[in-house]
Amino acid sequence: MEDVPTMTPSSRRRARLRFVASWVLAGVLVAIGLPQVVSVSWHGVLPVLAGLHLSELLGLVGLWALGLYVHSFVLTAAAPSLNHRRALTLNVTGSAVANVVPLGGAAGVELNRRMMRAWGIDTRGFAGYTFVTNLWDVGIKLILPIVAVGALARAGEHVSTPFKIAALAAAVGFVAMVAVVTALLLSSRGPLEEIRRQSRQLVANGWLRMSVGMVGYVALQALLLGWCLHLTGAGNSGTEILAGFALERLITILPITPGGVGVADLGLVSVLLALGGDPVGVTAGAVLYRVFVFLVEIPVGGGALGLWLVGHRRTRPVVVAPRSGEIRRIAHVTDVFLPRLGGIETHVDDLVRHQRARGLEADVLSPTPGGPDPAWVRRIPAARARAEIGGYDVVHVHLSVLSPYSISVARAAMAAGVPTLITVHSMWAGASAIVRLAALASLRRWPVAWSAVSAAAAEAFRRSLGGAPVDVLPNAIDVASWRRPGAAARSAADPLTVVSVMRLMPRKRPLPLLRMFTDVRRLVPDRDVRLLIVGDGPLRGRVERYVRRHGLADVVTITGRVERDEVRPLLRSGAVYLAPAPKESFGLAALEARCAGLPIVASRRSGIREFVRDRRDGLLVDGDREMTVAVATLLTDDLLRERIRSHNDRVAPAYDWSDVLDTTMELYRTAGERVAVPLEQPEAVPL
Numbered sequence: 001m002e003d004v005p006t007m008t009p010s011s012r013r014r015a016r017l018r019f020v021a022s023w024v025l026a027g028v029l030v031a032i033g034l035p036q037v038v039s040v041s042w043h044g045v046l047p048v049l050a051g052l053h054l055s056e057l058l059g060l061v062g063l064w065a066l067g068l069y070v071h072s073f074v075l076t077a078a079a080p081s082l083n084h085r086r087a088l089t090l091n092v093t094g095s096a097v098a099n100v101v102p103l104g105g106a107a108g109v110e111l112n113r114r115m116m117r118a119w120g121i122d123t124r125g126f127a128g129y130t131f132v133t134n135l136w137d138v139g140i141k142l143i144l145p146i147v148a149v150g151a152l153a154r155a156g157e158h159v160s161t162p163f164k165i166a167a168l169a170a171a172v173g174f175v176a177m178v179a180v181v182t183a184l185l186l187s188s189r190g191p192l193e194e195i196r197r198q199s200r201q202l203v204a205n206g207w208l209r210m211s212v213g214m215v216g217y218v219a220l221q222a223l224l225l226g227w228c229l230h231l232t233g234a235g236n237s238g239t240e241i242l243a244g245f246a247l248e249r250l251i252t253i254l255p256i257t258p259g260g261v262g263v264a265d266l267g268l269v270s271v272l273l274a275l276g277g278d279p280v281g282v283t284a285g286a287v288l289y290r291v292f293v294f295l296v297e298i299p300v301g302g303g304a305l306g307l308w309l310v311g312h313r314r315t316r317p318v319v320v321a322p323r324s325g326e327i328r329r330i331a332h333v334t335d336v337f338l339p340r341l342g343g344i345e346t347h348v349d350d351l352v353r354h355q356r357a358r359g360l361e362a363d364v365l366s367p368t369p370g371g372p373d374p375a376w377v378r379r380i381p382a383a384r385a386r387a388e389i390g391g392y393d394v395v396h397v398h399l400s401v402l403s404p405y406s407i408s409v410a411r412a413a414m415a416a417g418v419p420t421l422i423t424v425h426s427m428w429a430g431a432s433a434i435v436r437l438a439a440l441a442s443l444r445r446w447p448v449a450w451s452a453v454s455a456a457a458a459e460a461f462r463r464s465l466g467g468a469p470v471d472v473l474p475n476a477i478d479v480a481s482w483r484r485p486g487a488a489a490r491s492a493a494d495p496l497t498v499v500s501v502m503r504l505m506p507r508k509r510p511l512p513l514l515r516m517f518t519d520v521r522r523l524v525p526d527r528d529v530r531l532l533i534v535g536d537g538p539l540r541g542r543v544e545r546y547v548r549r550h551g552l553a554d555v556v557t558i559t560g561r562v563e564r565d566e567v568r569p570l571l572r573s574g575a576v577y578l579a580p581a582p583k584e585s586f587g588l589a590a591l592e593a594r595c596a597g598l599p600i601v602a603s604r605r606s607g608i609r610e611f612v613r614d615r616r617d618g619l620l621v622d623g624d625r626e627m628t629v630a631v632a633t634l635l636t637d638d639l640l641r642e643r644i645r646s647h648n649d650r651v652a653p654a655y656d657w658s659d660v661l662d663t664t665m666e667l668y669r670t671a672g673e674r675v676a677v678p679l680e681q682p683e684a685v686p687l
Contacts (some may be wrong), residue, residue, distance in 0.1 A: 022257045029262025034286075038269055038279045048232050048284040056231055063227065064292045067220035068092070073213035074136060077206035079129040081121060089304050090115060096301025115308060128198040132206070135181060136214050141253055142174035144218070144246035155239045160274060163243065170250055221245070224292060229272070229285035236277045244271040265290055327393045327668055330355060330362040331413075333385065334398040335405045337366040337377070341535070341561065342503050343588045344398050344425045347453075347475045351664070352376060354657045365389075367405050386412035394668045397422045410448070419671035420448040421664075423473050424461045427583040427607075449671035453586040454607030471667060474610065475586045476660035479652050482595035484572055495528040496635050499574035499598065501567060501589035502581075504537030511539070513580040514546050516628045517556070523632040529555065534570055536561040571596040575641065576634045577618075580627065582606055594618070594653055599644040601630045611653045618644060 035041055072087035082090075090112050098108035113126045121129070145167040152159045185200050225248075226241045236244070248268040256263050265286050272282045332352055338345050348364060355362040356376065363376045365385045373379070380388075382405050389395060395413040397406045399422055413420045450465065451473035452458035458470040498517060502508040510533065517531045533543070533556070540558065547556045559570070567589075571577070577593035582603035584590070590600055590608045600618030602608040614620040619630040634641045 026257035026261040026263075029257070029266060030287075030290075033262065034265060034269065034283060037266055038273060038283050040279045040283055044280045045284045045287065048280060049288060052231055052288075060224065060227060060231075060288075060292060063220060063224050064296065067217055067224065070213060070220060071217040074133060074210045074217065075129075077209040077213065078132045078202055079116065079121060079125060080206075081119070081125075082116075086115075086119060089308055092297055092301035093305040093308065094301070095297045096299075096305065111305075124195055124198055127195045128202050131195070131199050132202050132210065135177075136210050138253060139174065139177065140214050140218055141249045142170045142177065144249050145170040146174075148243040148246035151239045151242055155237070157239060157243075157275065163247065163271065166247060166250060218249075221249075221293065225285070225289045228288040228292075229277075229281065232281045232284035232288060234272060234277045234281035234285045236272050236275060236282070240272060240275040240277070243275065244268045247271050261290065261294060327665070327672075328361050329392045329394075330360055330668075331365050331389060331392040331395045332362060332398065333365045333389075333395060333406045333409045335367065335400065335403045337364055337368040337370070337379075339370045340368060343475065343586065344400060346564065346588060347425070348398055350476070350478075350657070351661075354661055355664075358661065363392075365409065382408050385409045389413045390416035390418060392418055394418065394671060395420045396664075396668070399424050400426045410446075414447060414675075417675050419668065419675050420446075421667050421671045422446075422448050422450055424450075424452040424457055424470075424585070426585050427457050427460050447674045449667050449674055451667055454610045456605065456607045456609065457585040471670075473663060473667060474655050474660060475588045475591065476655045476657045477588070477592055477595065479595055479656040482568065482571075482592050483652065484597045484649055495530045496575040497530045497532050497573060498576050498578050498631060498635075499532045499534065499571060499593065500578045500580065501534040501571070501593070502537075503535050504533075504539040504543055506539065507581060507583065508537075509580045510537075510543050511546060512624055513578065514543065514550075514552070514556070516578070516580065516624055516631070518550060518552070519628045520631050520635070521555070523628070524635050527635055529635060531556045532570060532574060533558045534562055534567060535559070567592065568596065571598060574598055576601060576631055578627070578631055579603070579606070579608055580624075584608055586610070591653060591655055594648055597645050597649045599634055599641055599648070601627055601634065603627070611655060615640075616644065617648055617653075 035045075068088060068091060069084070071091060072084045075087035075090060076082045076084060079087075093115070094108035094112045096108075097111050109130065112130075113123070116126050116129070117123070145163070149159055149164065149167040152163075185196055185203070187196065222242060222245045225245050226238060229236060229241060245268070248264045251264040251267045254263070268289075269277075269282050269286050272286075273279060332348050334344055334348050336342060336345055338349055352362045352364055361376075363378055365378050365380060367379065367381060369379060370377075371379070378385075385405075386409055389409055389412050392413075395410065395418050397403075397410045397413075397420060399406055410420055410422060450461070450468060450470045452461050452470055453473065453475050455472055458472050462468065462470045498520070500510075500513055502510060502513075504510045513533070514531075517529075521529055531552075540560070543558060547553055547558070562570070571593050574593075575598070577590060577598040577600050579587055579590045579600065579602040582605050584602070584606035587602065587606060587608035590602060591611055594600055594611060594617055600608065600612045602612060602618065602620060604614070604620035604622060609620055612618045612620060619634065621627045621630050634644075
């Protein structure tokens with residue numbers, strides 16, 4: 001890639017001095033100049049801003065984000081090979097860099113050029129994109145004052161002489177810009193004919209989409225300003241706000257301070273005050289608006305840039321080098337392991353024991369403290385694991401939403417050319433959207449085999465990887481050992497126990513479980529209903545306080561930590577098993593309860609639907625209200641409950657280790673076919 005022109009040391013010093021001076025000027029104008037012009041103090045403005053409600057701020061955030069999305073239509077029209085996600089990334093990263101580094105505009109442009117080149121857009125394509133997007137941006141800013149003058153005149157508002165002059169200058173500038181651009185595009189002379197031709201084609205094909213997108217974006221920005229002023233009590237009409245917005249946008253064309261901070265704000269408040277706005281409300285609204293159109297872009301753009309850099313450095317040209325041969329040594333890498341209890345911990349322990357029983361040399365690599373351990377459990381730091389991972393025939397990485405240890409070891413395994421299988425044990429959806437974004441940036445092109453523990457988890461993770469193949473590698477148990485040896489006789493006077501096995505943490509939802517149980521008791525007042533919660537965790541104190549506060553101590557039992565062998569008789573004593581977490585990726589405890597014969601009540605959105613069919617193995621529902629009604633139905637409908645229980649006793653589920661071990665070995669061989677080695681280092685992005 002060609003380099004940008006280098007700067008001499010003296011020119012770099014001058015650039016830094018100009019940058020510092022512009023920021024100092026912006027700070028002085030905002031901190032001192034703005035209150036002086038408006039004749040208010042910050043002591044009057046800050047309480048107004050502090051009095052805004054969270055819901056109001058979230059509404060502003062949503063409007064700001066919608067504006068960015070609408071603006072992405074302009075960018076995708078100027079570079080048709082861009083998608084909206086990449087267009088948003090270009091927008092926020094370029095703005096963030098332009099706002100905070102010396103020669104920020106040039107640095108932002110150069111960063112965007114390198115990003116687009118990494119996405120397969122050459123320099124000519126980038127030049128055309130930059131030309132037409134800046135043309136439309138400057139053009140709409142020049143048109144706005146003309147529109148504002150017409151709106152003020154139509155509304156009978158007084159148009160001041162300075163504002164008329166600004167509108168006239170904008171009109172002259174717009175006509176001159178159109179004339180120059182037209183002459184430039186129609187010219188056939190000079191060395192830039194290819195770029196001119198490409199720009200003409202972009203304008204011809206995308207002018208309508210760019211115009212509609214830019215008008216929509218500017219309208220949403222004006223609405224954002226109007227909402228800010230409304231929340232702070234500025235008292236200006238919509239026409240007056242349009243006039244202030246038009247002048248503020250016009251001033252941002254002038255490169256006096258970063259983003260026009262201070263200068264544009266003075267122009268905005270001057271117009272709004274001259275048109276009768278409240279000084280305190282106008283100042284507070286202008287500051288709030290500037291936070292969204294300038295300050296917020298810095299951390300958001302910085303975060304997007306960090307994710308892109310991670311993905312850029314991971315995405316190296318590779319050559320596939322299939323590995324064949326016997327698989328003997330297997331490393332299972334996990335951030336969490338026994339003695340901590342959970343689905344991943346239990347599954348990995350079982351998987352390794354069954355593989356070793358087949359004669360394989362399977363080890364566990366984890367940072368979780370514990371012991372004493374068998375020799376195959378290696379509790380070692382990430383640095384040592386990365387150094388030793390090349391000695392294995394295959395690496396099996398067990399991934400949750402946040403697994404830094406496993407990710408770092410997986411990178412080392414790929415660098416060493418070791419076949420790598422990654423199994424996702426959680427639902428990458430909803431609240432984990434940020435992690436999904438990181439996956440899109442850095443995981444999609446890893447030369448590994450991907451799997452998830454259920455079809456539901458695989459579907460969510462497949463979307464995160466942009467459609468990459470994700471196999472289903474389910475959890476498993478020794479089905480026969482969890483089967484109930486025989487149904488115990490139950491008297492009509494015996495209490496009916498609802499059982500739930502979980503780690504007491506927010507994702508498992510123990511507190512909503514208690515609220516649902518309270519509602520169940522109201523729905524079945526003539527039944528002696530109990531709740532048995534098997535497990536421990538960080539929310540145990542809150543769970544116990546809830547039980548005491550609501551008078552449930554006689555009907556709710558919390559066992560605390562229980563060894564796995566002790567869970568079997570507890571399950572067999574229950575009448576119904578309740579799994580309250582809708583984002584359960586598989587539900588190993590529910591599978592164990594299903595083997596023990598209990599009817600299962602669970603969310604139809606969770607991975608439990610893999611082995612529970614509605615009204616055959618249990619009841620599948622949507623939402624807590626339906627879950628409450630389903631439990632009450634099973635407790636009162638003895639025939640339905642016993643029919644499901646009898647079916648679960650007779651019919652064993654399919655998730656036995658004898659099946660899953662063979663599937664695991666097949667995926668190891670798939671991972672061996674995807675081993676890749678880098679051909680070259682990615683281009684650095686110096687900032």
